[in-house]
């Protein structure tokens with residue numbers, strides 16, 4: 001694997017070569033952005049997003065525009081719907097009434113010969129009432145095929161498309177984009193627009209979507225809605241593989257909202273049952289030549305917990321002959337040299353790092369720290385409270401750790 005960008009300090013370094021390059025990984029949100037291409041050394045992108053200012057775009061801006069027409073579907077997004085990429089979950093919101101749960105789809109534009117029927121739900125969050133949130137599984141799709149789909153009723157219906165991945169195969173090329181900590185500022189817009197220009201086929205999202213939790217009361221739900229309309233420009237066409245960050249927790253005793261992840265879980269479904277997970281917050285999918293494991297930094301993960309037991313089983317299901325790439329997504333980085341969020345990932349490191357080395361995870365992507373950073377292959381698995389060996393050492397079985405939390409949210413960059 002060629003290199004992504006230059007970072008220096010201690011154990012932070014470039015990724016080593018892993019033989020033939022099968023999966024392209026694009027880091028859209030990096031200020032120091034680089035990208036790589038098939039089989040060749042890395043090409044550093046000229047894309048540099050503004051560092052400052054980083055303020056939320058006003059609600060009346062056109063990037064949040066509600067689509068025209070009575071009850072028109074809005075906040076459309078898709079994600080993988082099964083384990084191997086032959087299904088998508090399509091989600092959208094209608095504001096005026098429930099409307100249809102149907103997705104009409106087909107192989108050519110304007111000709112929607114198939115129909116899938118989904119479900120609808122609504123919820124309240126303090127005094128905010130959500131729109132009608134539709135979720136529809138479209139399955140039994142062919143690999144490597146462009147599908148066109150239509151949702152909504154009559155004159156208000158809207159049309160989109162997506163492309164299914166190639167079959168699971170060690171040589172299947174695929175282009176992933178990686179975004180974390182996006183938010184809804186002008187910088188977020190520049191990140192998402194750049195990401196769309198690069199032709200990323202699927203986005204691996206490492207948590208912290210809307211930053212709606214920086215608002216209060218009714219505005220929290222309002223900013224989840226605006227973010228849904230904002231992300232639609234990409235997420236209605238490219239599947240986003242979701243992971244949850246701290247901004248999704250939304251534990252707000254002051255307004256009586258104390259169940260974690262409520263807004264996020266109502267809005268962003270994941271195919272967790274397909275990997276035998278018991279929670280949408282941790283799961284796995286396989287796509288082209290990659291096996292992608294999503295973990296939840298803010299759910300229990302210590303020994304004997306559901307997430308721990310699930311990961312133990314999921315790692316056994318990894319078949320490197322089919323998916324030579326083993327990628328882990330989480331929000332809080334296990335290695336981080338910045339002051340911002342220093343050591344917040346340490347507890348998960350203590351629990352999972354030895355498994356990552358034993359199973360030779362290629363790369364762990366995290367967000368949380370609003371910076372780009374990449375490690376050498378190092379591990380600290382000899383360490384325990386009674387051994388003096390507390391410093392990470394080079395380890396060829398260890399993953400490379402990449403932090404890419406600089407998506408552009410209103411909190412700005414971690415400057416050390």
Ligand SMILES: *[C@@H]1O[C@H](CO)[C@@H](O)[C@H](O)[C@H]1NC(C)=O
Nearest residue numbers: 097098121122123124129130
């Ligand atoms: C969901 O929508 C229905 C129909 O508009 C309404 O009666 C109900 O109160 C809503 N439920 C919640 C939880 O907001």
Ligand SMILES: *[C@@H]1O[C@H](CO)[C@@H](O)[C@H](O)[C@H]1NC(C)=O
Nearest residue numbers: 382383384385386387388389
């Ligand atoms: C922890 O470190 C001590 C001292 O090096 C060693 O004797 C012990 O076996 C280690 N324990 C585990 C569980 O690795």
